[in-house]
Amino acid sequence: MQQAQTTFTIPTNGTGFTDLTPQVARWLAGTGIATGLVSLLCRHTSAGLLITENASPAVRRDLARWLARLAPEGSGYEHDEEGPDDMPAHLRSLLTGPSLTIPVADGRMLLGTWQGLYLAEHRHAPHRRQVVAHVVGEG
Template sequence: MATGGEGITLWYQREVTIPAKKRGCHYISDDILKACKEELNQIKFGTAHIHIKHTSASIILNENYDPSVLTDMEMVLNKLAPENLNYKHTMEGPDDMPAHVKAALMGSSVTVPITNGKFNMGTWQGVWLCEHRDHGGSRKLVVTINGLKK
């Protein structure tokens, strides 16, 4: 277990582009770890704050083992914010306003502890990108890493 102490605190920030995904929920922990490997390897313990720069997709922590959870989550989200409601905001298509609702419910950022250069999550936890549009395109994340230097 890492404990506090004297040392140098490091701060890094990187923008990570996630290629376009189909509508639904997707595991992206490995994408973030790969993109930020150099920065993470410098951290004894700290945090990674992951923020998505979009209003029609979201970032969450959830089950990272059984892929059926991804499918079930999309089903529930579609029941919570269906496309067939009488939305006023329809300029970008029928999936846009429901996407904004889903993103507001799920959130635009997560913070993950870092221990010895690795994400310190539960055994079955992972970072998800939830794409709420049929054709949302690539998504940009801002990953801010800070912590005690190894």
């Protein structure tokens, strides 16, 4: 059994989705692990990870609007020290989730044809987010 771990630093431009698929795939290919599981953890409470369609940008725009409807900005939150997007960002991160686990075969993630890995930034301001990747398996 082999293991490898790394931390990706992902710059964001504010609210939106950043495709992590190529970055994770390159790292995974370099680990020498052919079969196993790769886990990803977003180390933040106002950003999250998701697997969604990677072909149509309209999907991500619709997701952003849906998240904004579910957790709107406003004055109804007690936790607002960092601005009106603070608490809604925490709520949206609960919906997108902090982690993903993906099976690996032949040294590649077993994502579907139209699936990609995305960091969801839920704050308006640009950030540098950390995503920890860990793979365990056999060569």
